[in-house]
Amino acid sequence: MTDSGEQRAPTREGVLRAAEKMAALLPPSPLLPVEIGGVRAWVKAECLQPVGAFKIRGAWHRLSDLSPEESARGVVAVSSGNHAQGVAWAARRLGIRADIVMPADAPRVKLERTRTLGANVVLYDRMTQDREAIGRALAKEKQATLVHAFADPWVIEGQGSAGLEIAAQLGREPSRILACCGGGGLTAGLALACPEAEIVPVEPEGWDDVARSLAAGTIQSVGSAPPPTACDALQTFATQPINFAVLKERCRFGLSATEAEVREAQRFAFSQLRLVLEPGGAAALAAALAGKAQLDEGTVIMLTGGNVDPRAFAQVVWQAA
Amino acid sequence: MTDSGEQRAPTREGVLRAAEKMAALLPPSPLLPVEIGGVRAWVKAECLQPVGAFKIRGAWHRLSDLSPEESARGVVAVSSGNHAQGVAWAARRLGIRADIVMPADAPRVKLERTRTLGANVVLYDRMTQDREAIGRALAKEKQATLVHAFADPWVIEGQGSAGLEIAAQLGREPSRILACCGGGGLTAGLALACPEAEIVPVEPEGWDDVARSLAAGTIQSVGSAPPPTACDALQTFATQPINFAVLKERCRFGLSATEAEVREAQRFAFSQLRLVLEPGGAAALAAALAGKAQLDEGTVIMLTGGNVDPRAFAQVVWQAA
Numbered sequence: 001m002t003d004s005g006e007q008r009a010p011t012r013e014g015v016l017r018a019a020e021k022m023a024a025l026l027p028p029s030p031l032l033p034v035e036i037g038g039v040r041a042w043v044k045a046e047c048l049q050p051v052g053a054f055k056i057r058g059a060w061h062r063l064s065d066l067s068p069e070e071s072a073r074g075v076v077a078v079s080s081g082n083h084a085q086g087v088a089w090a091a092r093r094l095g096i097r098a099d100i101v102m103p104a105d106a107p108r109v110k111l112e113r114t115r116t117l118g119a120n121v122v123l124y125d126r127m128t129q130d131r132e133a134i135g136r137a138l139a140k141e142k143q144a145t146l147v148h149a150f151a152d153p154w155v156i157e158g159q160g161s162a163g164l165e166i167a168a169q170l171g172r173e174p175s176r177i178l179a180c181c182g183g184g185g186l187t188a189g190l191a192l193a194c195p196e197a198e199i200v201p202v203e204p205e206g207w208d209d210v211a212r213s214l215a216a217g218t219i220q221s222v223g224s225a226p227p228p229t230a231c232d233a234l235q236t237f238a239t240q241p242i243n244f245a246v247l248k249e250r251c252r253f254g255l256s257a258t259e260a261e262v263r264e265a266q267r268f269a270f271s272q273l274r275l276v277l278e279p280g281g282a283a284a285l286a287a288a289l290a291g292k293a294q295l296d297e298g299t300v301i302m303l304t305g306g307n308v309d310p311r312a313f314a315q316v317v318w319q320a321a
Numbered sequence: 322m323t324d325s326g327e328q329r330a331p332t333r334e335g336v337l338r339a340a341e342k343m344a345a346l347l348p349p350s351p352l353l354p355v356e357i358g359g360v361r362a363w364v365k366a367e368c369l370q371p372v373g374a375f376k377i378r379g380a381w382h383r384l385s386d387l388s389p390e391e392s393a394r395g396v397v398a399v400s401s402g403n404h405a406q407g408v409a410w411a412a413r414r415l416g417i418r419a420d421i422v423m424p425a426d427a428p429r430v431k432l433e434r435t436r437t438l439g440a441n442v443v444l445y446d447r448m449t450q451d452r453e454a455i456g457r458a459l460a461k462e463k464q465a466t467l468v469h470a471f472a473d474p475w476v477i478e479g480q481g482s483a484g485l486e487i488a489a490q491l492g493r494e495p496s497r498i499l500a501c502c503g504g505g506g507l508t509a510g511l512a513l514a515c516p517e518a519e520i521v522p523v524e525p526e527g528w529d530d531v532a533r534s535l536a537a538g539t540i541q542s543v544g545s546a547p548p549p550t551a552c553d554a555l556q557t558f559a560t561q562p563i564n565f566a567v568l569k570e571r572c573r574f575g576l577s578a579t580e581a582e583v584r585e586a587q588r589f590a591f592s593q594l595r596l597v598l599e600p601g602g603a604a605a606l607a608a609a610l611a612g613k614a615q616l617d618e619g620t621v622i623m624l625t626g627g628n629v630d631p632r633a634f635a636q637v638v639w640q641a642a
Contacts, residue, residue, distance in 0.1 A: 030351040032369060047595045048353060109592070267631070271430070274368045274597040274627030306595030310588070314635040 007153060007242055014157035015193045018061040019164040025060060026050065029162070031169040032273065034301070036288055041299040042174075043273065044166055047281055047306030051113070053233075054162055054186060054304050055079075055086030055149075061158030062147050063090040071096050074144040078102075078135035080232045081110025082280075082305050083149040088117035099142065101135050107232060107278075107309045126235075150185030151240035159186040163193025166300050173197055175298030178284040181210050181254065182234040184243035186304065191250035200293060201247070201254040202284045204231040204262065210239050210247065211254025219244050230259060230312070233280030233305055255293060257286035265289055266313070267320040269303065276313065281305030328474060328563055335478035336514045339382040340485040346381060347371065350483070352490040353594065355622070357609055362620040363495075364594065365487055368602055368627030372434070374554075375483055375507060375625050376400075376407030376470075382479030383468050384411040392417050395465040399423075399456035401553045402431025403601075403626050404470040409438035420463065422456050428553060428599075428630045447556075471506030472561035480507040484514025487621050494518055496619030499605040502531050502575065504557040505564035507625065512571035521614060522568070522575040523605040525552040525583065531560050531568065532575025540565050551580060551633070554601030554626055576614060578607035586610055587634070588641040590624065597634065602626035 030045045046054035063075060074097035077087040084100045091098035098119040102111060103126040115121055124134050139146040148155060167173045173196045179187045181201030187210070191199045201210050206227035212220040221238035229235060239247065257265070262279045265286035269277045277285070281304040287293045288301050351366045367375035384396060395418035398408040405421045412419035419440040423432060424447040436442055445455050460467040469476060488494045494517045500508045502522035508531070512520045522531050527548040533541040542559035550556060560568065578586070583600045586607035590598045598606070602625040608614045609622050 027352075030366075030369065031348075033371070045351075048351065050354070052595050270597055270634070271631065274373050276591055276595040276597060310592065310638045310641040313591070314639040317631045317638070318635040320631040 009242065009245065010153040010156040010188065010192060012192045012195070014153065015160035015164060015189060018057065018158045019161035021061060021064060022057055022161045028165040028169060031166060031300070034273065036295055037291070039295045040297050041295045041301060042170070043285070043301045043303050044162060045275060046162060046302060046304050047275055047277055051082070051085040051089050052305055052307045053082035053086065053281070054159055055082040056089055057161050058155030058158030058185060059083065059086035059090040059147065062152060062154035063087070063094055063096060065154055066096070066145060070145050074098065074142055075147050076101070076135055076139040076142065076144045077147045077149065078131045079149050080235065081106045081114065082233050082307060084110065084114040084119065085117060085307070087147055088114050088119035092118045099138055099144065101131055101138065103131070107307065109309050110307050113307065150183030150236070151242050153242065155185050156189045156243065157192070158189065160189025160193040162302070163190040167194060170298070174300045175296055176200065176294065177300050177302065178202055178288055178293050179302045180234060180280055180283040180304040182280070183236040184210055184239040184247055186302065187251065188243045188246035191246050199251050201251060202287045203254060203256050204229040204234050204283060205256045205258045207231070207234060208254060208256040209237065211256060213239060213244060214248065214251050214254050217248065230279035231262060231283060233278065234283060255287045257283045257290065261286040261290045263316050263319070266316050270317050271320060275303060276306040276308065277303055278305045278308035330563065330566065331474040331477040331509065331513060333513045333516070335474065336481035336485060336510060339378065339479045340482035342382060342385060343378055343482045349486040349490060352487060352621070355594065357616055358612070360616045361618050362616045362622060363491070364606070364622045364624050365483060366596060366624050367483060368596055368598055368624050372403070372406040372410045373626055373628045374403035374407065374602070375480055376403040377410055378482050379476030379479030379506060380404065380407035380411040380468065383473060383475035384408070384415055384417060386475060387417070387466060391466050395419065395463055396468050397422070397456055397460040397463065397465045398468045398470065399452045400470050401556065402427045402435065403554050403628060405431065405435040405440065406438060406628070408468055409435050409440035413439045420459055420465065422452055422459065424452070428628065430630050431628050434628070471504030471557070472563050474563065476506050477510045477564065478513070479510065481510025481514040483623070484511040488515060491619070495621045496617055497521065497615065498621045498623065499523055499609055499614050500623045501555060501601060501604040501625040503555040503601070505531055505560040505568055507623065508572065509564045509567035512567050520572050522572060523608045524575060524577050525550040525555050525604060526577045526579045528552070528555060529575060529577040530558065532577060534560060534565060535569065535572050535575050538569065551600035552583060552604060554599065555604060576608045578604045578611065582607040582611045584637050584640070587637050591638050592641060596624060597627040597629065598624055599626045599629035
């Protein structure tokens with residue numbers, strides 16, 4: 001999954017170190033109160049990060065740990081758009097060249113912003129091309145470091161820094177975290193960060209490979225013809241061993257949200273929280289609003305991203321009237 | 322202006338006390354970095370308050386200072402919607418009856434939310450009826466306390482609590498605050514809170530009575546036929562002596578933003594900050610983006626509200642594509 005044959009395991013110590021690095025870089029993202037069905041809980045507004053998503057965390061932890069030699073050779077990432085922006089943001093700040101492999105059908109706003117951050121964008125066809133193979137080939141050609149979007153120990157640890165911020169903001173460890181889940185990088189990171197919390201991944205319906213993997217005890221992939229989903233950030237076909245090793249020990253189950261529930265969550269965030277969420281960033285909130293998840297005053301719902309094309313968002317919000 | 326003939330002046334001590342009360346009630350609203358034209362500055366996201374606007378501050382400071390006898394007789398407020406929700410929110414929390422006089426053409430979302438918070442809403446016609454007279458008559462009839470939207474010392478002090486939060490979040494007093502301005506309650510409060518900062522009120526074009534008052538040295542009102550504006554929260558015809566007494570000492574000038582500039586600011590907040598702003602909450606940002614205001618790393622732009630009808634917002638955002 002990365003350019004080295006063997007991977008170290010992500011650790012809680014790594015999460016602590018990532019959190020220290022993040023604290024030196026950016027203020028904690030806001031933890032805001034929310035009331036759902038008469039229950040007070042919390043949302044962690046990662047959509048308010050500079051690149052509009054939590055992905056800035058893992059990218060920063062990984063890129064800032066590269067050696068001078070590795071930095072000089074650059075990085076390669078494969079991403080539908082938020083990891084892309086996170087890596088591009090960190091690379092620009094560190095003066096590192098970044099080549100990013102993105103699907104041609106990624107939201108235009110994500111393609112444009114990744115380019116604006118100075119990265120070189122390489123497009124591929126999501127339906128016919130193997131994005132991992134393209135990324136690996138590109139990294140090999142350039143002798144660059146491949147920064148995987150989720151199957152990387154630094155990336156997992158970096159994403160987990162959000163969990164330590166939450167604990168500091170609450171003044172205690174959360175009882176439960178609902179996390180939008182694609183490949184399981186954030187979910188695994190939060191599990192390492194908050195060992196006492198119940199960690200619940202939430203995926204789009206039909207893309208719930210992590211939930212099925214947890215139920216089966218072994219990694220399952222989505223079917224060969226998964227349904228269309230607006231959650232472009234969560235369209236991963238399978239989690240990876242480095243993630244599942246953490247998830248299987250810490251997550252009892254996973255949830256899924258329908259497309260309609262995701263849109264309803266985007267509308268709720270708009271009207272009640274005054275926050276802009278992309279579909280994939282609203283999945284955990286969707287499960288909570290749909291009554292699929294237990295909530296209490298120690299529950300934190302991750303709002304993971306807010307990079308959405310204006311017209312797609314306008315159409316969703318229009319329906320609220 | 323209020324139900325008593327004579328008013329005390331708002332004080333910095335009052336702002337400090339209001340800030341203490343707010344800190345016991347709610348976390349500080351987020352202060353987020355923003356980059357405009359290559360300059361890094363800050364936005365104070367008051368749109369993330371529980372009622373979606375800073376008005377919760379002044380309402381809480383005023384209502385929580387009422388005597389038991391005053392509380393038992395209830396409160397009356399006159400508002401286009403955000404002060405209404407602030408008063409309704411505080412009244413519900415304190416178990417006080419609230420009657421709120423609102424224009425019949427207020428955004429539906431503001432009318433609905435004020436009712437949802439338990440207040441009794443009394444409608445009036447913005448073009449033909451004198452809302453202040455209706456409010457005074459209602460307060461007299463009920464022997465209730467009239468909580469003016471801006472010409473009240475508690476309200477001014479309460480709004481000013483945002484300024485003390487900013488100073489604490491920055492670790493120093495801001496160099497400059499750009500504030501969306503209707504009657505001047507927030508602007509006066511910020512001036513008291515941050516005596517070293519340059520305080521710049523921003524009004525909608527054609528509703529810039531405060532800017533003209535500052536230029537003239539005496540209170541001026543908007544003309545008899547002001548232009549239509551989407552900034553419903555900033556449609557006040559004139560500031561009042563209690564506000565102007567502070568403003569004329571501390572504000573060198575005021576700025577105005579066009580309707581198009583306000584829409585552009587809403588789009589910027591949507592795409593770059595992932596925040597939902599109502600038109601009146603985007604006026605200060607609009608002036609900054611239009612290059613009308615000086616900016617530096619100590620400049621704070623107030624984002625004062627995010628209560629906007631979904632279809633109106635969808636139409637603004639759609640244009641960004």
